[in-house]
Amino acid sequence: MKECPVCAADVPEYQFEHPNGARIRCTQCGTFRLMERPAQILGERRIYSANYAIVPDKRLSAALRQRAERGEETIVDDLASIYADYDPPGDLPTALGRVLQHIARKAPTGHRFVPLIGRRDAGVIGADDHGMFDHTLGEATKLGFVERKALDEAAYRLTMAGWQHLREFDVMERKRLLEVADRVTSALYDLELRDGYSATALADAVGLDESEIARALRYMEKQGWVTVERVFASTMPALATLTKEGLRHAEQVLNGPTAANAPQPNVVYNVSGPNARINIGSHDASVNVVDLDSNTFFAEIERVVAEAVPDRSTREDIVRAVREFRGATDPKTKAQRLGELLEVAANITTVLQPFLPALMQLVAQKQL
Numbered sequence: 001m002k003e004c005p006v007c008a009a010d011v012p013e014y015q016f017e018h019p020n021g022a023r024i025r026c027t028q029c030g031t032f033r034l035m036e037r038p039a040q041i042l043g044e045r046r047i048y049s050a051n052y053a054i055v056p057d058k059r060l061s062a063a064l065r066q067r068a069e070r071g072e073e074t075i076v077d078d079l080a081s082i083y084a085d086y087d088p089p090g091d092l093p094t095a096l097g098r099v100l101q102h103i104a105r106k107a108p109t110g111h112r113f114v115p116l117i118g119r120r121d122a123g124v125i126g127a128d129d130h131g132m133f134d135h136t137l138g139e140a141t142k143l144g145f146v147e148r149k150a151l152d153e154a155a156y157r158l159t160m161a162g163w164q165h166l167r168e169f170d171v172m173e174r175k176r177l178l179e180v181a182d183r184v185t186s187a188l189y190d191l192e193l194r195d196g197y198s199a200t201a202l203a204d205a206v207g208l209d210e211s212e213i214a215r216a217l218r219y220m221e222k223q224g225w226v227t228v229e230r231v232f233a234s235t236m237p238a239l240a241t242l243t244k245e246g247l248r249h250a251e252q253v254l255n256g257p258t259a260a261n262a263p264q265p266n267v268v269y270n271v272s273g274p275n276a277r278i279n280i281g282s283h284d285a286s287v288n289v290v291d292l293d294s295n296t297f298f299a300e301i302e303r304v305v306a307e308a309v310p311d312r313s314t315r316e317d318i319v320r321a322v323r324e325f326r327g328a329t330d331p332k333t334k335a336q337r338l339g340e341l342l343e344v345a346a347n348i349t350t351v352l353q354p355f356l357p358a359l360m361q362l363v364a365q366k367q368l
């Protein structure tokens with residue numbers, strides 16, 4: 001046995017084979033390939049406790065495990081980029097959703113119990129500390145989202161309530177991500193106009209946890225809205241600049257959809273039964289609830305999108321995403337398709353807003 005160069009856990013024998021590095025199979029970090037140069041850096045940076053035990057790099061270990069959970073065998077070449085990509089959970093709901101995601105991935109049919117031990121598995125949710133992981137698992141049990149196999153056996157599976165929560169979490173997480181991305185976009189826009197970018201100014205302007213802002217920036221980078229310069233082992237980038245695309249998105253966020261075409265914001269759509277009649281009624285002075293059958297409901301979405309989205313290719317993308325959502329049969333695919341729909345409709349979230357409660361409702365339903 002050898003020690004894992006990252007977390008110091010016992011791992012099976014490994015050897016460096018120049019120039020391909022060494023393949024390390026660690027129960028805590030997952031399987032990864034370590035190149036010679038970063039191995040040397042890790043060795044130089046190693047810290048020892050008072051009794052000469054190696055102090056594990058928990059953050060790097062959690063970052064590697066998180067990637068392994070996504071099915072990636074990381075090649076550890078540039079340590080800085082791995083630290084930069086690290087995405088710790090910002091709050092309990094996020095941590096909770098990730099625990100449920102992990103169990104669902106390991107046991108997709110839902111019958112099998114999945115072993116989970118905080119000391120070994122904290123990284124599955126991106127936590128670098130098992131205290132947070134144990135707390136999250138405790139909450140998940142208390143809320144009735146997971147059941148434990150036996151008191152003396154730390155293995156878990158999702159309950160019906162857990163599956164339901166997971167579907168809602170996937171959709172909400174995507175929605176939240178898009179909202180935060182909008183906030184970061186307008187804050188960047190504002191900073192560029194005034195004092196210029198600084199990580200602290202951005203965090204202050206957005207007023208959210210740094211890890212959440214960093215996640216939104218990664219998303220914005222993928223969308224081509226921003227270019228980012230990162231620094232070693234820091235959550236926030238040293239520099240973030242809006243691209244031309246990003247500037248256009250910022251202006252859309254700041255101005256809202258074209259006022260003349262925007263649907264009334266105080267309408268909430270509701271889908272009831274296959275043959276429900278259309279019923280427009282006012283619950284109070286400010287909110288109109290519209291009950292539609294599903295055919296009319298989807299036709300209504302397409303109508304509103306056609307009116308509110310001037311750009312033809314965006315409009316077609318959104319309509320395609322709506323139809324794909326509608327075509328999905330199982331809740332998991334539906335949740336995924338709704339996420340995709342929200343993504344292509346990122347610039348017109350206010351237009352889709354009135355439909356969201358009904359769309360979420362449809363995710364949970366057996367068939368459309």
Ligand SMILES: [Zn+2]
Pocket residue numbers: 004005006007008009026027028029030061
């Ligand atoms: Zn390890």
